[in-house]
Amino acid sequence: MITEQKRSPTAAPVDQSFIEIRDLHHEYGGITALDSVSLDVRAGEFVTLLGPSGSGKSSLLHILAGLIDATSGTISIAGRDITRVAPQKREIGLVFQNYALFPHLTARENIRFPHNVRKTPESEASDRVAEVLELVELTALADRRPDQLSGGQQQRVAVGRAISAVPKVLLLDEPLGALDRRLRQQLGHEIRRVQRETGITTLYVTHDQEEAFTMSDRVVVMNHGEIRQVGTPKDVYTRPSDSFVANFVGEVNLWPVTVESRASATTAATIAGAAPFTTQCGDEARACDGNLMVAVRPERVWVWRPGEPAPRPEIQLVDSGVIVESTFLGNSHNVVVESDNLGRTTALLYDGEEPRDLGERVALGWEAKHALTIPQ
Structure with a gap:
């Protein structure tokens, strides 16, 4: 058999x-x-x-x-x-x-x-x-x-x-x-x-x-x-081990970051010009230091209208910008935000999520648990 x-x-x-x-x-x-x-x-x-x-x-x-x-x-x-x-x-x-x-x-x-x-x-x-x-x-x-x-x-x-x-x-x-x-x-x-x-x-x-x-x-x-x-x-x-893996196994937003402080697996970091935020260290077995980047998947990026509260209390406001691309994907929209400090940031918005129109100004951010600090 x-x-x-x-x-x-x-x-x-x-x-x-x-x-x-x-x-x-x-x-x-x-x-x-x-x-x-x-x-x-x-x-x-x-x-x-x-x-x-x-x-x-x-x-x-x-x-x-x-x-x-x-x-x-x-x-x-x-x-x-x-x-x-x-x-x-x-x-x-x-x-x-x-x-x-x-x-x-x-x-x-x-x-x-x-x-x-x-x-x-x-x-x-x-x-x-x-x-x-x-x-x-x-x-x-x-x-x-x-x-x-x-x-x-x-x-x-x-x-x-x-x-x-x-x-x-x-x-x-x-x-x-x-x-x-x-x-x-x-x-x-x-x-x-x-x-x-x-x-x-x-x-x-x-x-x-x-x-x-x-x-x-x-x-x-x-x-x-x-x-x-x-x-x-x-x-x-x-939890990609480095920026190569993060890039290869799916679309990802990557930015060089400066680590301000670290407590256990949690890292306080900044991207030049953007608001400070909390992230997770990708490798908890060693110090998350050296040349680092933060990785956030598009489906973990939130956008909302400036002046309004974030969609969830745990979402950190990191930057703002203007929607320059919006692509209909069936049950979702892929939008690209030209951010004030982050450059081009991609977000995946599902049915019912707004805003998504070209030229619209938005705030953007993410939850700490969905931002990973990894070696460059």
């Missing part, structure tokens, strides 16, 4: 590391693709490697798959060192962006291919292929070749082939990149469903924040061959 991995005696308990990557370093042509990367992934976890092009996420995935060799460092799966093990002996399923299906084989035959290579007994192979076809919802299309299937159906064949032989780990390298947005969302949910039903420990590579946030148990944000932050989607979004 495909669900055998959940009962496998070699699988680590869910609270222990199943994949252990230690000090992984990779260079090619004098360029550092990975800079001493270490990462732990728990059994059954869905972890997404998120970052811009050239961040090292695909290099990490390909080294894990055995397609390229690391310059140094080690990788183990379920306690077994696979750093120098041949790709076909790593018990890893891999899905590429272009799917890499065999064009002359049907969906059933593509999914069966790993069993042909491993010489799986006929009855066992047939049973597993039938189960996988049902799991990826392709039973009715099993005898069609790839050129007779849509892009989304081909992607499901690729996933089915990757999990058919019950791998210990499933790796997906931007498998939805060539699809339109609606189909990406639909198939992203299907991939996550299949992963949950099989319990396969999964690493997924993307540069798409929405994919990472909607599909993952944890997100690993990478840049320039380094891991910048690891956390749940909520933690990465609401």
